[in-house]
Amino acid sequence: MVMAAGRGERMRPLTDSTPKPMLAVRGKPLIDWHAEALTRGGFNELVINTAWLGEQVENHFRQQSRTPLSIAYSHEGVDFGGALETAGGIARALPLLGEVFWVLAGDVFVPGFEFTQAAVNRFIAGGKLAHLWLVPNPAHNPHGDFGLGPDGLALNLPKDSAQPKFTYSTIGLYRREFFDGMAFGNPEGVKAPLAPLLRAAMDNGRVSAELYTGPWTDVGTPARLDELNQSTTTN
Template sequence: MLLAAGRGERMRPLTDTTPKPLLNVHGRALLDWHIAALQRDGVNALIVNTAWLGDQIPQHLDAYWPALADAGRLRYSHEGRDFGHALETAGGIARALPMLGEAFWLAAGDVFAPDFVFDAGRARAFAASDDLAHLWLVPNPQHNPGGDFAFEESAPASGTGRPLNVGKDQPSAFPRYTYSTIALLKAGLFRAPWCDIAPGNPDGVAEPLVALLRRAMDAGRVGASLYEGRWTDVGTPQRLAQLNAEWMVPLSRC
């Protein structure tokens, strides 16, 4: 599932006329970079949620990825059309859950991570585990110096371990990292006791994901990996401009 419903307030005025995930990095929309990587790694069934300027997203993607669209492998959850607003991450996933499998990839449409590998072996191992989520964490960028989660690394060779529900104002013996907004999730995370949104979110409840993740962390049901490849949260016009100036990535890579 690719998240593409947000308003992108900090990206204004660019997002007054263009959804943030359709902003270009080196001639390709942010969403297209993700889809290219997913296709490269064998993920060929996608759900995209929409809200702000939502009609633009299927218009663009169906034209850019006609084989996926024609095969019915590119589907949409139209939160704006159905409810008049975006449902935030947990609410949006709950809404799309009937279209998703029991385990699935999640990626935010406003991050640039062209070299991230959507590893099929990792996805299979996750599906067979008791974990409800597996997050990829990145070194803290300048705009988030305190990070999001403490991280207890259990396998240094592979950079895997457990994220910890430790607040930014709480001491921790473990280093803190930023959530990349790329994850593997299970449908069970969006059911009781972790989530109280009705199946399919028929009432359009808007709810963030972080509270569900913290509950599951406290129960030892969330894993994490460190990702130290290229990654940018394209949250402001300045970051977008800097990214286009610095990351000279050949389009032929994907």
């Protein structure tokens, strides 16, 4: 599942007429980098949630007649008038997803990440509810989000912890069971963030993680987008 429903307030005015995942990085929309990487990994069934200018995302893929992807959409904007935040959006899309699925944000640029069946198999065998890829902290998030234990567990560390914390890349593997606390399919359109659910699961030892050190950018501001487009290096 690629999350593509946000308004992109920090990217305005660029996102006044274009949804953030459709902004071009090095010649193609951000969301195409994800779609192509997933396809290379053998994952051809994609769910995309939309809200702000979501018809542009659907029209974009409809025009790609040769795409090997089978794409389903969860149109939060049409159904509820706006985005449902991350957990709310995933819960809404659960009827379209399998028992285990990838989740990633449509507004990150991570050209070297490999989506592999081996990673899925390890996750299934490990029995955890979620597995996250963490990255070294960027300048805009210097204190990080979560810790990483020597046993591969993701840690919900306090703000004053002496242990290092890393930034959640937005790439993760999840079991449908992770969202059991929310109504299946989120029929009421409840808005809910993902972080509190992750922290609660971490406190119960149910989330694993690993560190990814390849190129990664949260394309959250026009300046970061400009910086990416001024560089020609993609790996």
